[in-house]
Amino acid sequence: MFIELVDALRCPVPHEESWLVASATRMEFRHIVDGTLGCPVCRAEYAVTRGVVDFRRAAHRPLPPDLPPDETEATRLAALLDLTDRTGFAVLVGSWTVHAPLLRALVETPLVSVDPPDGTEGEPGISVIRCDGELPLAEGAARGVAVDADTPARVASAVRATRAGGRLVLPGGAALPVGVRELARDAAVVVAEREAAASPPVTLHVRRRS
Ligand SMILES: [Zn+2]
Numbered sequence: 001m002f003i004e005l006v007d008a009l010r011c012p013v014p015h016e017e018s019w020l021v022a023s024a025t026r027m028e029f030r031h032i033v034d035g036t037l038g039c040p041v042c043r044a045e046y047a048v049t050r051g052v053v054d055f056r057r058a059a060h061r062p063l064p065p066d067l068p069p070d071e072t073e074a075t076r077l078a079a080l081l082d083l084t085d086r087t088g089f090a091v092l093v094g095s096w097t098v099h100a101p102l103l104r105a106l107v108e109t110p111l112v113s114v115d116p117p118d119g120t121e122g123e124p125g126i127s128v129i130r131c132d133g134e135l136p137l138a139e140g141a142a143r144g145v146a147v148d149a150d151t152p153a154r155v156a157s158a159v160r161a162t163r164a165g166g167r168l169v170l171p172g173g174a175a176l177p178v179g180v181r182e183l184a185r186d187a188a189v190v191v192a193e194r195e196a197a198a199s200p201p202v203t204l205h206v207r208r209r210s
Pocket residue numbers: 011012013015039040041042043044
């Protein structure tokens with residue numbers, strides 16, 4: 001768990017949005033290997049074990065299909081997610097996580113794997129999260145997200161976690177979620193761009209001079 005990623009994580013319990021407080025019992029480079037993330041609002045604590053932070057409260061999620069890592073697919077994913085530099089971080093969810101190690105070898109962008117196959121450990125450059133349903137990430141925190149079609153709630157949270165102008169990659173045939181503009185589609189993938197969020201009306205306060 002990359003220490004700088006902690007700022008982008010949010011407690012999944014429904015309450016006012018809050019950052020999490022990290023305490024590490026073992027660090028390697030700038031990664032928390034073992035420790036906890038605590039929520040100052042609801043006092044929930046999430047364990048970090050072997051670089052994996054576990055937000056799960058409900059039953060175990062089904063594993064993604066055990067696809068073999070593929071260098072061509074990893075290269076394509078780097079291009080689709082537009083990972084041209086090391087700024088920010090990109091998120092791979094479910095079956096996309098099989099490409100994380102090859103992708104990490106190709107790009108400098110820090111990666112977050114959400115719900116990778118059992119036994120996956122975090123490592124420098126690849127932070128690992130396990131969670132129920134929605135992604136525990138702040139609004140607009142990620143530069144790009146590749147997500148399985150899975151549940152509409154999870155896809156909607158992936159859109160929310162993507163910054164305006166950031167890329168969203170979905171499996172081919174997936175319906176286009178709200179809040180994105182389709183860039184390209186083939187049998188295998190749908191590539192979209194997060195639209196700028198509509199900003200709420202601004203209230204103007206007029207200060208009168210006395
Ligand atoms: Zn909380």
